[in-house]
Amino acid sequence: MTTLAGVPDRPVRVTAVLDASLSRWLWLVKWILVIPHYVVLFFLWVGFAAVSVIAFFAILFTGRYPRSLFDFNLGVLRWSWRVAYYSYGALGTDRYPPFSLGEEPGYPARLDIAYPERLSRGLVLVKWWLLAIPHYVVVGFFLGGWHLGWWSGGLVAVLTVIAGVILAATEKYPRNLFDLILGLNRWVLRVAAYVALMTDTYPPFRLDMGGSEPAGPDHPQEP
Numbered sequence: 001m002t003t004l005a006g007v008p009d010r011p012v013r014v015t016a017v018l019d020a021s022l023s024r025w026l027w028l029v030k031w032i033l034v035i036p037h038y039v040v041l042f043f044l045w046v047g048f049a050a051v052s053v054i055a056f057f058a059i060l061f062t063g064r065y066p067r068s069l070f071d072f073n074l075g076v077l078r079w080s081w082r083v084a085y086y087s088y089g090a091l092g093t094d095r096y097p098p099f100s101l102g103e104e105p106g107y108p109a110r111l112d113i114a115y116p117e118r119l120s121r122g123l124v125l126v127k128w129w130l131l132a133i134p135h136y137v138v139v140g141f142f143l144g145g146w147h148l149g150w151w152s153g154g155l156v157a158v159l160t161v162i163a164g165v166i167l168a169a170t171e172k173y174p175r176n177l178f179d180l181i182l183g184l185n186r187w188v189l190r191v192a193a194y195v196a197l198m199t200d201t202y203p204p205f206r207l208d209m210g211g212s213e214p215a216g217p218d219h220p221q222e223p
Contacts (some may be wrong), residue, residue: 011114011199014186016085016211018178019093019108022198024171026094027164030087037083040119044101048076048192052196054145059197072220073196075101078111081142081189085109088160090181122168127202128195135191135203136169142184155186 004132051069060068082097083102093108123131144154163177190203192207208214 010192010213011201012190012203013213014081014111014112014182014189015213016090016092016182017108018173018175018211019095022091022167022173023094024168027091027167030091033086033096035081037079037099039081040099041080044076044079047141048073048196052089054199056124056186059119059160060121061214063118063121065116065119067115070198072101074111074113077113077189077192077196079101082107082109082187084185087132089185090178090184091160091164091173092158092178109136111189111217113198116199119197119205123200124197126199131202132191132195134179134205138205139188139191156181156188161203162212164170179209180207182211183207 001057026066038216051073055065055069058064058069079097079099080088081103085092085108086097088094095108097109098104098107103112112209141204142155144157159181163173163181166177167173184207185209187203193199194201194203
């Protein structure tokens with residue numbers, strides 16, 4: 001099943017693998033370890049905003065998102081997701097995230113967004129603010145604010161800290177808690193792709209939990 005624009009029915013795909021063994025205490029200092037990433041991401045997000053404005057006008061006049069601009073913004077989202085997964089967006093891995101805009105298939109946290117050959121010229125005027133308002137309310141509760149890489153407070157951060165405390169006490173990351181945290185992050189990233197004009201597929205009001213995308217008739221369960 002595809003949309004009229006030729007984009008898969010699930011254009012945003014978020015997957016992650018929980019490390020089999022995690023340090024009990026490393027999570028306490030990850031906020032220091034990711035400072036270099038935060039510095040770089042600050043400038044990348046400035047570029048992301050500028051590119052999104054350019055893409056807005058390109059879509060409005062041509063119905064297309066220039067591929068080079070799309071790839072840059074996808075790279076910023078991928079980088080942000082890897083940093084969030086390593087740090088206080090999930091604490092799901094102790095593998096230090098690479099300084100890369102690329103796909104990095106070997107890293108345990110991945111984000112893929114299908115490139116749309118065509119996008120609605122009319123929707124571009126309203127989807128990033130009017131149509132997304134209900135999602136902004138939900139995502140605001142999940143994240144507690146829109147800051148660098150988004151993951152800065154809110155339900156996601158609270159649950160992640162709880163997972164860290166349990167990890168320190170038991171040396172285990174509760175699988176059910178991991179699945180919930182991944183579901184919340186998946187919701188956020190779907191909304192991010194939509195409001196960044198990278199897809200016309202409206203994000204579902206659905207908490208798809210777990211490290212793999214949900215199975216369906218058009219997409220088998222991912223490993």
